Amino acid sequence: MRITQSKYQVEYIPHYQPNQLICGHGQTAIITGWTVRQSVAKRLNPEDYAVIGNLYSPTRGISPLIRNLLANPHVRYLVILQATKEDKNSGGCQCLLDFLQQGFRQGISDIGRNIWVVNSKITGYIDIEIPADVSENLRQSLKFKEAKSIEEVMNIIKEFNQFKIEPWGEPLTFPERKSSPTVLPGPRYGHRIEGKTIAETWVKVLHRIKTIGTIRQTIYGQWQELIDLIAIVTDEPPEFYFPEPNYLPIKRNYLKDYIEQILDDAPKKEGVKYTYGQRLRSWFGQDQIEQLINKLAGDIDSSRAVMSLWDVNDYEDSDSPPCLNHIWVRIVDKELSLTATFRSNDMFSAWPSNAMGLRFLQQFIQDKIITKSNYSLTLGPLIIISQSAHIYSDCWEHTQQIIDTEYTKINQRQNFNDPSGNFVISVKDNRIVVEHLTPGSGEIINCYSGKLAHKLYKKIALNSPSIHIEHAMYLGKELQKAELCLVKKLNCYQQDLPLNFS
Template sequence: MTITPSNYLFNYDPHYKANQLICGYGQTAIITGWTVKESVARYLTSKEYAVIGNLYSPTRGISPLIRNLLANPHVASLVILQSTKEDQNAGGCQCLLDFLSKGFRAGVDHIGKDVWIINSNVLGYIDIEIPAEVLELIRESIVYREVESISKVVDHVKELNKKEKKKSWSNPLIFPFTETSSKIRPGTKYCHRIEGSTIAETWVRILHRIKTTGRVRPTEYGKWQELINIVAVVTDEPLDFYFPEPNYLPIRREFINDYISQILDDSSQREGIKYTYGQRLRSWFKKDQIQQVIDLLVSDINSSRAVMSLWDVNDYDNNDSPPCLNHIWIRTIDDELSLTATFRSNDMFSAWPSNAMGLRALQIHIMREIQNRINQKLKIGPLVTVSQSAHIYNDCWEYADKIVDAEYETICREKKYADPSGSYLIVIKNNQIFVEHITPGSGEIVNCYFGKSARKIYNKIAEDSPGIGIKHAMYLGSELQKAEICLKDKSYHYQQDKPLTVKS
């Protein structure tokens, strides 16, 4: 069935993520994957397409895409562009193609929520609120083609526009969508230090902190929950990376090498591809910054000038998406090579784990290159990321809550006694509480405290050691209070780390 007037115009009405789409008046939706959508739009008039948009994630992006198509049933065809490493790594476009060609099945996602699972080697979800018969209707009604370049997108769209317009295959269909809210507790706005032994552990701690005290703010991409300046410290990530079992991270081991190459390897500039981090580090400024850092540290292993910049001052004027990763600093202290990275904006749910693994790979690469050139035994030090805007988008809140509920308590139960501030030995002697502050490792006594008031002693310790761990500080408070009870009631005997006992 066709509509004969060749100049008939349709209005595309996006119900989801409208500010991330370029809307037109035609009958073809163009899915650009990770290619910049404006790079396609410049070759077409708005009458030639219905909508142009990116598809970054198969678990988060396909449902809103399908919801928008159901609300705009005049869309008769899809053109799906897969042309970048990022497309292959993320798998969003491939998963969409598999939905159209192979269908879907009922299942549960990785947090136990009922969803439709796309029949694909790439994990992709569709909201269960959309009935199966409606999903089958869209598969039967819309034709599609995969292309591998911008020029082929343009050629195919122009060819489609030579054909007669088609009637809508349905009335507009809109289905309920449940949005998760956040319960926010009081907390500081700025500067949050979070430490974990692995990237996975640190990530769960980050999610908990943001979901607990982060501020909900509107942005051009929708709502997000945000904290300012999260300093994340990963102390002991293994060289071959730790993936939990079952894997709750938003990245799989089989895809990590592709992501790492985007940080370590150069790439040529191509139309529609903004940049890769590797390109910014290797050639963007006509210098290989990674090699510069290696050469610098080979000549002066203690240099504090090993800095790499990904920020281009021209990003202010001619880049609608400047790099989120801005600076990287390498430093060796006590034969430990650390890496510190600064992000201006960081999606802590979907992006931070892969960001951290890519940076860890860069850290390992630099360490090994230095060791290959000089007789310097180095060990891998901490990975530190400073995320100036650390946020979780609202379509991930439910997933974040489920992961925190499942994993955070277990992580917190793991006993970790090491505190870089040292340890404290508490005894009662000469009718006073007596405390020795001992350095970690060497066991050197660096300070002594004594008195009869637990409060006065722990206040003084807090003044002298402001970096003491929270759990350690709370432990000290309880131990000192036990000691004070024993001073006041002579029937009790005090021993550190043991319950109060009555003297025989």
């Protein structure tokens, strides 16, 4: 069904996130939540709507939406579509309805900024730079209806298009608060970050991207990016660790719904994006999770336990192809690890949810293999490879606050066990002697001897390329102390103790 053309036509000019919107010439804005906006647009003529766009996040999306509506006062109607579980889980559409029905108040954001807060159970923000009376006037000037399906959207559009209403005022724009990070030099490609928990690893990831990530302009806005970032989570507890107070962009009560999107199948439905569970369970005509479990239950040493989420048709047929593309499960020495590859990863807003969902999938696979095979398996690390690991510019300030408050704490409590081993340094027979020991058992696997610190640390670095950075810097300090004792002919070197020249 196509809608008859409306009587009122004017060009919609988006000032914010224009590449994420479908613009028309009518008086009605259609907000689609997580429902694919193209699925609505193909049922309409451009004259039937002013704009169609997704509202993924109430904290990041409502303010740009309001800014665009203020700049286009000819828009007098809103249709807000909440058709899926994902719409409800994200909360963006409901928070927008609450803004229209219940208004807003002055408050403080999570990062301590003055902000307008929507009067809602769902946290939603409006930039403080937009005066309260302007937002209130907009609120009073818009007529709106909620829809539960694309078909219902068509009916509401048909109803709204029967009327022509004059613009509520003149176009208005307001300054935006800009964040300009300082970027230090560093490699763009290939980064390894390890932490015990998802929360700890996430803070380290944010710090790495914000410190040396490349700032790029994309069709989705500005972001800071590293390429091929490998994050390794070693000891996430079965029930998941949430810090107190919780600085993660996910709450425990949301986790169950997100896990279902990864683990459970979902029927195909017009306008509804795939879920990862759908891609794994039925998209290719096979239940890949069951295939993988059966493979490893029958062949514990197999390296063929692979699940793919990328469909070659995604190049042409999908507005938003899956970010998670590949999952590989491996059992080594009765330890089950899971490696997931994302082609594109929003490291601030999405990565913790991604990691928890994948960790649950890893636990699920382990339990099923044990049940089917009676193998005794332990849960190994979760490894996530983010090929484009990025943080959007509207999250930079919040990211920096988390780094400022949490990164130092995490590094203060970290242990310094290095899988490259330990080094015992001594001064004997007018030479520096360095014994390289295995981690754990402490067996001697190499020995270095010489008089010059710089020659010794070059040999050690050559033979131990994966040594932890802090461990390497520590060795440099200790070797220099030992050399100083030799030069000054002092018998005072003791590892980890200050030199005593008395």
